[in-house]
Amino acid sequence: xxxxxxxxxxxxxxxxxxxxxxxxxxxxxxxxxxxxxxxxxxxxxxxxxxxxxxxxxxxxxxxxxxxxxxxxxxxxxxxxxxxxxxxxxxxxxxxxxxxxxxxxxxxxxxxxxxxxxxxxxxxxxxxxxxxxxxxxxxxxxxxxxxxxxxxxxxxxxxxxxxxxxxxxxxxxxxxxxxxxxxxxxxxxxxxxxxxxxxxxxxxxxxxxxxxxxxxxxxxxxxxxxxxxxxxxxxxxxxxxxxxxxxxxxxxxxxxxxxxxxxxxxxxxxxxxxxxxxxxxxxxxxxxxxxxxxx
Amino acid sequence: xxxxxxxxxxxxxxxxxxxxxxxxxxxxxxxxxxxxxxxxxxxxxxxxxxxxxxxxxxxxxxxxxxxxxxxxxxxxxxxxxxxxxxxxxxxxxxxxxxxxxxxxxxxxxxxxxxxxxxxxxxxxxxxxxxxxxxxxxxxxxxxxxxxxxxxxxxxxxxxxxxxxxxxxxxxxxxxxxxxxxxxxxxxxxxxxxxxxxxxxxxxxxxxxxxxxxxxxxxxxxxxxxxxx
Numbered sequence: 006x007x008x009x010x011x012x013x014x015x016x017x018x019x020x021x022x023x024x025x026x027x028x029x030x031x032x033x034x035x036x037x038x039x040x041x042x043x044x045x046x047x048x049x050x051x052x053x054x055x056x057x058x059x060x061x062x063x064x065x066x067x068x069x070x071x072x073x074x075x076x077x078x079x080x081x082x083x084x085x086x087x088x089x090x091x092x093x094x095x096x097x098x099x100x101x102x103x104x105x106x107x108x109x110x111x112x113x114x115x116x117x118x119x120x121x122x123x124x125x126x127x128x129x130x131x132x133x134x135x136x137x138x139x140x141x142x143x144x145x146x147x148x149x150x151x152x153x154x155x156x157x158x159x160x161x162x163x164x165x166x167x168x169x170x171x172x173x174x175x176x177x178x179x180x181x182x183x184x185x186x187x188x189x190x191x192x193x194x195x196x197x198x199x200x201x202x203x204x205x206x207x208x209x210x211x212x213x214x215x216x217x218x219x220x221x222x223x224x225x226x227x228x229x230x231x232x233x234x235x236x237x238x239x240x241x242x243x244x245x246x247x248x249x250x251x252x253x254x255x256x257x258x259x260x261x262x263x264x265x266x267x268x269x270x271x272x273x274x275x276x277x278x279x280x281x282x283x284x285x286x287x288x289x290x291x292x293x294x295x296x297x298x299x
Numbered sequence: 300x301x302x303x304x305x306x307x308x309x310x311x312x313x314x315x316x317x318x319x320x321x322x323x324x325x326x327x328x329x330x331x332x333x334x335x336x337x338x339x340x341x342x343x344x345x346x347x348x349x350x351x352x353x354x355x356x357x358x359x360x361x362x363x364x365x366x367x368x369x370x371x372x373x374x375x376x377x378x379x380x381x382x383x384x385x386x387x388x389x390x391x392x393x394x395x396x397x398x399x400x401x402x403x404x405x406x407x408x409x410x411x412x413x414x415x416x417x418x419x420x421x422x423x424x425x426x427x428x429x430x431x432x433x434x435x436x437x438x439x440x441x442x443x444x445x446x447x448x449x450x451x452x453x454x455x456x457x458x459x460x461x462x463x464x465x466x467x468x469x470x471x472x473x474x475x476x477x478x479x480x481x482x483x484x485x486x487x488x489x490x491x492x493x494x495x496x497x498x499x500x501x502x503x504x505x506x507x508x509x510x511x512x513x514x515x516x517x518x519x520x521x522x523x524x525x526x527x
Binding site for chain 1: 451
């Protein structure tokens with residue numbers, strides 16, 4: 006059996022085989038140096054299953070789900086940034102407005118990136134309910150699609166603290182949602198998994214910024230304010246507790262982080278939970294966000 | 300400021316036992332099946348004062364471990380000799396960031412087991428720890444680099460659980476960076492150097508990250524096995 010000949014034959018039939026398998030041609034080229042002959046058939050089998058096992062459909066539906074999240078976030082910030090803008094009584098104080106303008110803009114960039122990617126893959130990008138614009142080029146602002154007060158449960162756009170609390174929960178939930186989707190993108194042919202990671206780290210920057218604003222806004226002392234990271238499963242406000250279920254996990258890859266040595270003694274449970282964001286599955290995310298959609 | 304093994308800095312107090320066992324095993328293994336014509340690269344000459352970081356997942360995890368060694372050393376020193384003008388809030392969060400790095404570093408070390416590189420001497424001289432701007436600027440540099448490292452390395456793991464693990468850690472680095480940025484200059488979550496006009500954070504190759512980290516590491520490392 007000549008491994009390199011097999012690869013050359015496959016390459017003739019499917020020039021993208023290397024990218025389908027690993028995205029890195031040289032890894033596959035060096036594959037032969039790492040695997041004992043006896044193990045080759047099994048290793049090859051799993052490798053090609055990886056390449057062709059995940060359907061484009063799975064990748065597209067995953068990207069559609071991500072796009073749905075980005076629409077929701079963009080509409081949330083666009084509304085907030087324009088609430089009270091014609092009067093002196095803006096929802097967001099002048100000191101914080103530049104940060105929220107950056108966030109709104111980056112959510113819009115994410116929408117455009119995902120729209121383009123989905124379009125390139127041959128599908129029609131997601132649009133929210135009641136959206137009337139073009140799915141690829143239309144203005145993504147769609148106020149008829151969302152109710153960010155969840156039927157009056159939250160004073161989202163009339164109370165800055167309420168807005169911040171919900172913003173924190175939406176960003177943290179968005180991070181967890183993206184992370185839950187990464188396994189669906191593993192075998193993608195176009196580096197889409199890496200792009201998803203590049204998006205989610207930007208969302209983490211957003212969460213950190215908003216959490217720091219909240220830390221100093223209307224709290225008696227900083228000790229009671231939120232931190233830029235998620236401590237155990239503490240929500241920014243009680244009604245948002247469901248968005249944080251599972252964030253108190255301290256076990257990673259079978260290792261309980263609190264049994265590891267830290268700077269002074271064992272690593273605390275607080276640090277152990279803060280140091281890792283925790284993924285959520287699609288169904289859970291949809292349940293958490295359902296009350297904000299019309 | 301340079302850290303050496305004579306100090307009691309925990310970040311460099313790794314085991315000093317030489318163990319290039321995994322490499323030796325590889326060479327034995329390679330020799331055993333060389334006749335099959337499959338071996339394309341097994342004859343490497345690593346100088347005795349240079350540490351080889353391994354191959355495959357071992358190399359990838361040792362690479363992340365090196366990133367974490369630098370971050371842990373940085374935040375340990377930043378907490379031991381905090382900058383002037385530190386507020387109570389900043390003191391608390393600076394300790395948090397140190398503790399997160401310990402969690403990341405120690406987990407990677409645990410995963411690597413006896414394939415973890417045994418000793419890396421870090422060099423913190425790029426930072427003046429008494430100075431707030433210097434400390435925060437370098438915190439931002441290292442955290443942004445860590446984000447790019449984690450984002451860029453995930454694609455090389457074939458095990459889903461490793462990809463998830465890397466993602467869970469990457470977002471923490473991004474939270475750290477945005478925090479340090481915002482207390483240095485309000486409303487700066489990122490800049491165009493790290494988030495591009497498509498709203499994407501950086502993803503750097505392991506080779507590029509190691510090049511950027513060079514001023515922070517004194518130990519000679521052989522990381523030619525990392526994707527570039």
